[in-house]
Each structure stands twice: as C-alpha cells, then as structure tokens.
Amino acid sequence: MSGNVVPKGTYLLVYLSLLGLTLFTTGAAFLNLGPLNPLVALTIAVSEAVRVLLFFMHVRTSDRLVWVFAAAGFLWLAILMSLTLSDVLTRGWQRFLL
C-alpha cells in the first residue's frame, strides 16, 4: 500500500550513521575552528535531517507531490531566515554589542 518495504539493513545503516554523526558533531564542537564552528555543526545537522527525511520518513520512495509539500516547508523557512538575517547581519550592530 505504501510502496516498497525498506530493507532492515538500510534502517540500521541510517541509524548507525546518525549516531556516528552525533559523536562527530560533538567532537568537532571542542575544536576551535573560528567562524567555521557553526557552519560545521549546521552542515552535519542538515545531513542528519536529510537522512531522516529520505529514509525514515520514506520521502525517497514517495511520489512527487509529497516532495513538493516537504520542500515547501523548508523553502518558506529559507525565505524567512534569509530575508531576516540579510537585514540584521548588514546593520553593523554586532560589533557594538559583542
């Protein structure tokens, strides 16, 4: 009814990779990478989220309409964040408030 059944091994692999990435992001947080720290943390978080979306939430095997609905939420979030931060980050407030 809901398309193909995902093999047990795939779920196990995704699960182990999520645990590994959690360890990795925690370890990376102890290193001083300067401005790269938040970038590394967010990249790993996005990579984890995509794994959950594609495999655990079956987006990979869902029809295109589901892809559109799933992408819509993140697209509007991207608009919210990019427009907000493009204002805030270009006002030069940060220097004074640090």
Add this chain to the structure above:
Amino acid sequence: MSEDRSALAHQFHSLEQQFEASRLGMWLFLATEVMFFGGVFTALSVYHSSYARIFDEASRHLDLTLGAINTAVLISSSFTMAMAVRSVQLGERRRLGGYLAATIALGSLFLAIKFTEYFHKFEEHLVPGLHFSYPGPEAPRAQLFFSFYFTLTGLHALHMVIGVGILLVLLGGAAQGRYSSLYHSPVELSGLYWHFVDIVWIFIFPLLYLPGLRH
C-alpha cells in the same frame, strides 16, 4: 477483503488513494510545524548574531553529557519507530507491538532525562523569571539565552508528550489487531510526526548545547 472494506471511507476509490490523501495532509501539517519551530530558530539566530559571546558562554551551563545521551536516545526511538512501520507493512503484528512499546519507552526516557536537566537548572537558578541569577554584568543577556533554551526544548518536549500519547493509542490499536499490511495509515503517519520531532532535536542539540565548547 472484509478488513479491506471496513477501513475504506466511502469518499475514496481505494485504500491506496485514501492513504495518499492522508499522507499529504500529514506533510502539510508538518510544513506548518517547520514554520512554527523555524520562527523560534530564526529569532535565536538573530539574537545570537548580536550576543554571540555571552550566548556561547551561557550555553556552557547546559549539561552536554545528558544532551548527547538524549540525542542518542531520540535517534534510537526514531529507528524503532521506523521498524514499527516496517513491521506493520509486512503484517508482523507482534513485532509492531514490540517496536511501538520500545519507542514509547525511549520517548519516556528522553522526557525523564529532560526533566532531570530542568530540575538541575531550577536548582542552579538558571530558570528565567524564577530567582534567575547569573554572575557578571551580562546576566540579562544570559537570561535571554535561557529563555530560548526553555522555549525550544519546552515546545519540543510538549511535542514528545503528545507523540508518546499518540503511540499509546497506536499500541492499544495494535493489541486489538486494528492494523494490517493492507491498512496501517495511522502507524505510518504517526511515524512521520515522530521523525519530525526527532529532526527538530537534531537542530536544537548543536545550536544550544554545542556552541560554548570550543577553546
């Protein structure tokens, strides 16, 4: 086939179409949830851009060990939830019950650990508004960080409580043999919700617990 017909509402042609309609509805709800949590995450990034140093310093007061353990617990619960959906797809009813029970147990463990963290914050006077005290002149900004901490983790915990409630209903339904390989939309859609709540935590953990660690 009798089971087949009883689960099919009259406005749909087939169980397949009924499932696709309800799945799309769930994804629409999840898109509104992305915006709901996204607003708080955006506010956090705006204030972090201004108060980065004190926010990172305040984040060191969060319990990294408990936060990391909870991340692993929640990811494990997502795995057992995915296995629960797989079991019902294959018509393995006993396994469905087992995996649902495991997911409920892991979700409850997450909430118990979260509550322990909250209790420690209360003891350390780090709950905004309740005798909040923080050393140094930047206490109000530290309080702002903890407001974000309690807002984000509190909303997330609320979703977890609702999720555990939904899973308990599913466990009851599974015990009555209500779900089969032909009809299991409630299990699959609750799984989508559970995994979404997992994704929210996947962003909460690095954004709140990790920024203060580097030296």
